[in-house]
Amino acid sequence: MKATRILFAVLVAASGAAFAQAPNDAQIAHIVVTANQVDIDAGKVAETHGQSAEVKAFGKQMVTDHTAVNKQATALVTKLKVKPEDNPTSQSLKSGGDANVKHLKTLKGAAFDKAYVDQEVTYHQQVLDAIDKTLIPNAKNAELKALIEKVRPAIDGHLQHAKQLQAKLGK
Amino acid sequence: MLHIALATIAAAGALCVAASGAAAAAPAKHTVTIADMRYEPAVLTVKKGDSVTFVNKDIFPHTATAAGQFDSRTIEPQRKWTFRAMRAGEFPYICTLHPNMKGTLKVE
Numbered sequence: 148m149k150a151t152r153i154l155f156a157v158l159v160a161a162s163g164a165a166f167a168q169a170p171n172d173a174q175i176a177h178i179v180v181t182a183n184q185v186d187i188d189a190g191k192v193a194e195t196h197g198q199s200a201e202v203k204a205f206g207k208q209m210v211t212d213h214t215a216v217n218k219q220a221t222a223l224v225t226k227l228k229v230k231p232e233d234n235p236t237s238q239s240l241k242s243g244g245d246a247n248v249k250h251l252k253t254l255k256g257a258a259f260d261k262a263y264v265d266q267e268v269t270y271h272q273q274v275l276d277a278i279d280k281t282l283i284p285n286a287k288n289a290e291l292k293a294l295i296e297k298v299r300p301a302i303d304g305h306l307q308h309a310k311q312l313q314a315k316l317g318k
Numbered sequence: 319m320l321h322i323a324l325a326t327i328a329a330a331g332a333l334c335v336a337a338s339g340a341a342a343a344a345p346a347k348h349t350v351t352i353a354d355m356r357y358e359p360a361v362l363t364v365k366k367g368d369s370v371t372f373v374n375k376d377i378f379p380h381t382a383t384a385a386g387q388f389d390s391r392t393i394e395p396q397r398k399w400t401f402r403a404m405r406a407g408e409f410p411y412i413c414t415l416h417p418n419m420k421g422t423l424k425v426e
Contacts, residue, residue, distance in 0.1 A: 208415050215377045215395070300355040301378060307418035 169285040170234060176224050176291065177231035178240070178282065179298075182274055183213040183220070185244030189270075192251050193263050202260045205312060209267070209305065216298050223294055257316075264312045271306035278302065345402070349373055350421065352380050352393070352413075357421035364403050365426055371400040382421065384411035 170178065186209050193206025224231055247266060254262050278299050286292035345367040351358045353375040364370060372382045374393040382390045382399070387409050390399040403425040413419040 212378050219377055297354060297377075301416075304355045304416045304418045308416060311417060 170236065170281065171232070172286060172288050172291055173229050173232035174234040174236070175282050175286050175295075176220065176229055177233055177237045178277075179220050179295065180217055180231055181237040181240045182277075183217045185240055185247075186267075186270065187213045187217075188244055188248050189251065189263065189266070192248055193259075196251065196255070196259050197263065198256045198260050199316075201312060201315070202263060205267070205308065206263070208308075212301055212305070216301070219294060219297075223290055227288060227290065229288075229291075261316055264309055264316055267309040268306065268313050271302055271309060275299070275302050275306060345369060347371065350382070352376050352382075355416060355419055357382070357419065360420070361422045361424065363424040363426060366403060366406050368425075369400055369402045370423065371398050373398040379415060380413045380419065381415060382411050383414045384409040384423070387411075 190206040190209030190213070194203055194210065197203040197206055251259060251263055251266075278295055282295050283292060283299075286295060346365065346369075348362060348364050348368060348370045350362055350370060350372045352372060355376065355378070357372075362370065372380075372390055372393060374380050374395055374397055377395055379392045379394050381392055382388070387405070388401055388411070390401075392415070393399050403423065406425045409423045409425070411421050411423060
């Protein structure tokens with residue numbers, strides 16, 4: 148719960164408050180890569196610590212999908228010769244993600260499944276908000292904006308999937 | 319000159335008849351494109367015996383799975399899967415990896 152709250156605060160920050168000015172493309176690229184990496188890290192823990200087959204499979208899918216996004220993002224920044232620029236939002240995402248992973252590793256069984264899935268619902272919802280309110284509106288480069296727009300349905304899909312799992316676990 | 323033109327039109331007409339006759343007899347091929355976490359078209363109607371190819375143009379792996387009916391298993395990005403619709407009916411299907419993705423195959 149604590150980790151979820153930290154992550155929530157981080158993502159609220161990501162959706163705007165952390166930036167005195169709007170993030171530039173180099174910062175947006177860094178946020179995209181970091182946000183994906185945070186979910187890859189959590190997914191890997193779910194693959195090994197998850198109790199139900201469905202939670203493990205979901206974690207595995209998060210690793211696969213977010214790795215695919217980061218491959219695209221890395222290819223794009225290489226092509227555009229943009230050097231992703233570290234920034235307060237990325238740093239908060241990273242530290243929030245690390246805290247979450249640390250917290251998850253202390254849990255087992257059904258408690259793990261619930262905590263992981265609850266956090267995935269919160270995380271994807273907040274990433275979706277950040278995409279809509281900060282990342283897409285501020286991305287200047289058309290290809291960077293297109294990439295984020297292309298990723299959006301996947302984040303939304305993950306959110307719906309996580310909500311389905313949450314409803315099942317709640318039964 | 320006019321004769322040649324008329325003959326050409328007649329020949330083209332004969333070819334068209336032959337082509338449409340052949341199309342009616344042979345099973346049709348259909349394509350469902352998977353991109354941006356969606357099946358396109360989401361609802362596809364085919365005739366019994368037709369083949370349906372699911373082409374994954376997304377950056378993520380997907381499946382087309384109608385429980386107890388057909389299952390592509392994982393279709394990696396840039397890969398495809400084809401099957402022949404042999405049973406009539408309406409088959410809702412999902413991606414087992416992303417269960418919010420839904421499509422329907424209607425076989426007449």
